[in-house]
Amino acid sequence: MEATRPIMYSFASDSPLDLGALRSRLEAMDGAALVRFGQAAAFMCSPRANMGKEPREAFLVQLREAREEWRRRLTASPQARQ
Numbered sequence: 795m796e797a798t799r800p801i802m803y804s805f806a807s808d809s810p811l812d813l814g815a816l817r818s819r820l821e822a823m824d825g826a827a828l829v830r831f832g833q834a835a836a837f838m839c840s841p842r843a844n845m846g847k848e849p850r851e852a853f854l855v856q857l858r859e860a861r862e863e864w865r866r867r868l869t870a871s872p873q874a875r876q
Contacts, residue, residue: 811852813859820863828867832860 820828835857839849 811855816856816859817863823863824861825867827859828864831866832857833869835860 809853820831824830835853837843838853841847843849
């Protein structure tokens with residue numbers, strides 16, 4: 795039986811964010827991976843992760859895009875979900 799490896803997420807920080815590539819990554823994720831990414835993105839926007847400072851814009855964009863992908867999936871027709 796293969797050992798489970800932890801899933802690592804790549805969050806943009808100071809480098810420019812490629813929205814097209816991010817959206818492609820999010821679309822390719824299954825539902826569970828998208829939820830985990832969204833939870834990690836939400837943490838990266840929290841005061842705890844930012845030592846009380848405002849979160850970086852790149853983190854906010856990634857969280858927004860994850861939420862938009864989730865909403866898109868929820869509102870998709872039943873045929874699109876299969």
